[in-house]
Amino acid sequence: MNIHEYQASNLFREYGIPVPEGYLAETPEEAREASKMLGGRCVIKAQIHSGGRGKAGGVKLASDPDEAARLAEGLLGSILVTKQTGSKGKTVRKLFVTECADIEREFYFSITMDIRKECPVLIFSSDGGTEIEELAKTAPEKIGRMHIDPVFGLMDYQLRYMLDRLDLEKDIRDRITDIALRAYRLFREKDCSLVEINPLIADRNGNVTAVDAKINFDDNALFRHPDIRLLRDELEEEEREREAGRYDLNYIQLDGDIACMVNGAGLAMATMDIIKAFGGSPANFLDVGGSATKEKIEGAFRILLSDPNVKGIFVNIFGGIMKCDIIAGGIVDAAKSTSIEVPLVVRLTGTHEEEGKKILAGSGLAIISAEDLADGARKICRLVEEARK
Amino acid sequence: MSIWIAKDTRVIVQGITGGQGRFHTEQMLSYGTKVTGGVTPGKGGTECLSLPVFDTVREAKEKVGADASVIFVPPRFAASSIMEAVDAGIPLIVCITEGIPVQDMMTVKRYMEGKQSRLIGPNCPGLITPDGCKIGILPGSICKKGHVGVISRSGTLTYEAVDQLTKLGIGQSTAVGIGGDPIRGTGFTDVLKAFDEDPDTLAVVMIGEIGGSGEEEAAEWIKANMKKPVAAFIAGRTAPPGRRMGHAGAITSGNTGTAEGKIAALRSCGAVVAETPDRIGEALLMAAKRAGILEELRR
Numbered sequence: 312m313n314i315h316e317y318q319a320s321n322l323f324r325e326y327g328i329p330v331p332e333g334y335l336a337e338t339p340e341e342a343r344e345a346s347k348m349l350g351g352r353c354v355i356k357a358q359i360h361s362g363g364r365g366k367a368g369g370v371k372l373a374s375d376p377d378e379a380a381r382l383a384e385g386l387l388g389s390i391l392v393t394k395q396t397g398s399k400g401k402t403v404r405k406l407f408v409t410e411c412a413d414i415e416r417e418f419y420f421s422i423t424m425d426i427r428k429e430c431p432v433l434i435f436s437s438d439g440g441t442e443i444e445e446l447a448k449t450a451p452e453k454i455g456r457m458h459i460d461p462v463f464g465l466m467d468y469q470l471r472y473m474l475d476r477l478d479l480e481k482d483i484r485d486r487i488t489d490i491a492l493r494a495y496r497l498f499r500e501k502d503c504s505l506v507e508i509n510p511l512i513a514d515r516n517g518n519v520t521a522v523d524a525k526i527n528f529d530d531n532a533l534f535r536h537p538d539i540r541l542l543r544d545e546l547e548e549e550e551r552e553r554e555a556g557r558y559d560l561n562y563i564q565l566d567g568d569i570a571c572m573v574n575g576a577g578l579a580m581a582t583m584d585i586i587k588a589f590g591g592s593p594a595n596f597l598d599v600g601g602s603a604t605k606e607k608i609e610g611a612f613r614i615l616l617s618d619p620n621v622k623g624i625f626v627n628i629f630g631g632i633m634k635c636d637i638i639a640g641g642i643v644d645a646a647k648s649t650s651i652e653v654p655l656v657v658r659l660t661g662t663h664e665e666e667g668k669k670i671l672a673g674s675g676l677a678i679i680s681a682e683d684l685a686d687g688a689r690k691i692c693r694l695v696e697e698a699r700k
Numbered sequence: 701m702s703i704w705i706a707k708d709t710r711v712i713v714q715g716i717t718g719g720q721g722r723f724h725t726e727q728m729l730s731y732g733t734k735v736t737g738g739v740t741p742g743k744g745g746t747e748c749l750s751l752p753v754f755d756t757v758r759e760a761k762e763k764v765g766a767d768a769s770v771i772f773v774p775p776r777f778a779a780s781s782i783m784e785a786v787d788a789g790i791p792l793i794v795c796i797t798e799g800i801p802v803q804d805m806m807t808v809k810r811y812m813e814g815k816q817s818r819l820i821g822p823n824c825p826g827l828i829t830p831d832g833c834k835i836g837i838l839p840g841s842i843c844k845k846g847h848v849g850v851i852s853r854s855g856t857l858t859y860e861a862v863d864q865l866t867k868l869g870i871g872q873s874t875a876v877g878i879g880g881d882p883i884r885g886t887g888f889t890d891v892l893k894a895f896d897e898d899p900d901t902l903a904v905v906m907i908g909e910i911g912g913s914g915e916e917e918a919a920e921w922i923k924a925n926m927k928k929p930v931a932a933f934i935a936g937r938t939a940p941p942g943r944r945m946g947h948a949g950a951i952t953s954g955n956t957g958t959a960e961g962k963i964a965a966l967r968s969c970g971a972v973v974a975e976t977p978d979r980i981g982e983a984l985l986m987a988a989k990r991a992g993i994l995e996e997l998r999r
Contacts, residue, residue: 431806502802504802529803563945574856576947577855578855578857578859580939582977583938629860684860684978
């Protein structure tokens with residue numbers, strides 16, 4: 312789960328990590344007020360779940376409250392297209408108005424999981440501000456990595472090793488060490504998958520501040536963090552993905568026209584792949600899971616059909632423990648109650664396959680049955696190709 | 701022969717009294733798996749499906765014997781259940797549970813260092829040795845006894861592969877689902893090693909997907925060590941970058957974990973990689989033909 316910068320900044324403050332003073336603004340008036348409280352000069356930052364906001368024009372500098380209000384007016388409701396949002400971009404609904412930082416040096420700091428080593432890793436660079444992926448390409452020697460033992464945690468000597476090599480004043484070094492230890496505590500206590508500060512800055516007086524704040528959380532751990540769950544911004548999610556979440560379905564919107572409904576994530580990915588290989592274009596990834604009930608299948612059909620691009624549906628179910636006749640019954644009921652007007656190809660294999668196929672054939676619905684994966688993919692691609700004409 | 705499990709493997713079920721645990725215990729019993737008992741804290745002394753239920757894994761192991769344990773407990777208790785089984789000295793632990801926090805698995809793996817237990821999963825369908833033993837949720841009906849080892853990160857895609865093999869008349873020695881989570885107990889390489897050493901396995905089908913680096917590491921191992929032919933498929937060619945595709949581990953970031961990278965790595969080590977998921981069986985036939993073992997596989 313992602314959260315906004317202003318929310319992450321609040322969490323930093325809770326953990327004693329120095330952050331600039333800042334206020335959330337959802338209207339130009341609120342931005343004006345925030346600017347006043349900050350003494351006029353301020354930074355206005357668009358709050359969307361994406362990096363690369365600065366380059367996309369989502370971060371502005373205002374010198375007084377009037378300018379703050381004017382800039383806020385321009386930003387609110389606008390659509391930001393960043394490297395991470397895709398061409399559709401994201402609508403700006405909230406702004407974070409903060410005091411201006413007096414930047415002497417910029418650092419990059421993050422803690423994330425190193426999946427290969429199965430432990431957290433701290434990444435630090437004395438060249439902050441730019442994107443770390445970019446820096447990794449142009450100057451990999453400037454990036455320091457420190458693996459953290461999950462049992463013993465981050466040791467201050469590890470930070471000494473890393474920071475002693477850099478030309479830093481003792482004060483600044485100590486402050487970065489303190490921030491790192493606090494950030495690691497946050498990372499572990501809140502089950503984060505990423506805590507990133509880019510840039511972490513030092514000013515002329517040697518104060519170190521987290522000017523940006525980015526935190527991602529492990530979805531699987533949200534059950535033990537009710538406080539974090541409240542930070543979820545549903546408006547940042549694609550509408551159909553949000554709806555799918557309610558039915559406990561795993562749905563990802565794509566830009567094609569063949570809707571897919573599959574049981575199991577691996578088979579769902581493979582189904583998208585084969586549609587593409589046969590000349591079609593998948594409209595989505597959808598895993599209905601191992602225990603697809605009638606309600607779930609119905610919900611899934613509704614979500615698929617609400618996508619105006621969809622010109623055909625391919626249901627690909629490998630009934631292992633789940634029996635095909637039960638699934639077929641669910642499909643027939645759902646198809647009847649959702650009035651499907653596009654071609655529907657169903658491939659059912661596994662336990663009670665014959666009974667399942669009989670139910671589909673006897674339903675009176677225009678369901679096209681497929682023998683296997685390839686047959687189903689070929690049929691749906693051909694039917695949608697015809698529908699496109 | 702087979703790897704890790706056979707007809708005489710004694711299995712206990714952690715979480716036997718829950719809905720999933722109970723249902724799949726029934727399925728395992730009807731397949732012929734020697735389930736000796738179950739564990740549910742607080743329900744010790746009772747029975748479930750005529751099997752004794754114990755409060756702890758240690759007690760179950762002492763009283764009824766266990767070579768393996770299969771875990772069906774909810775995510776919030778799963779890490780501690782795995783550690784309990786490790787602590788009790790269970791040699792093979794199969795964790796079916798989906799949705800365990802990553803940091804919990806990190807702790808589990810650290811805890812397992814230097815211990816003797818092998819963990820399969822979590823978030824996996826388990827493993828099956830046709831006509832012998834099944835531990836987990838794989839459907840036994842589609843399997844056929846034979847000589848192809850199957851390894852996969854995905855559940856239903858494993859079924860797809862096994863089904864294609866069976867329909868081609870090719871049986872399996874053991875099929876292992878290693879799970880879709882980023883941190884897992886047993887990786888591709890561990891299973892490949894076991895299949896390479898198993899005299900009854902003559903060829904291997906390996907099914908990977910985007911995310912992580914397990915397939916690339918496996919390809920390196922195959923290149924340096926593997927004596928048996930390998931066929932493969934990688935799911936997720938068309939997955940959009942940066943999105944988690946159902947499985948927590950199925951996500952690409954930048955240039956790492958892409959399907960193209962994995963396919964290239966596997967081809968470079970001599971594996972036959974199926975272009976599309978409907979041709980996994982054919983890929984295996986081709987790999988076997990090249991190695992000149994097609995006839996033996998059909999036996």
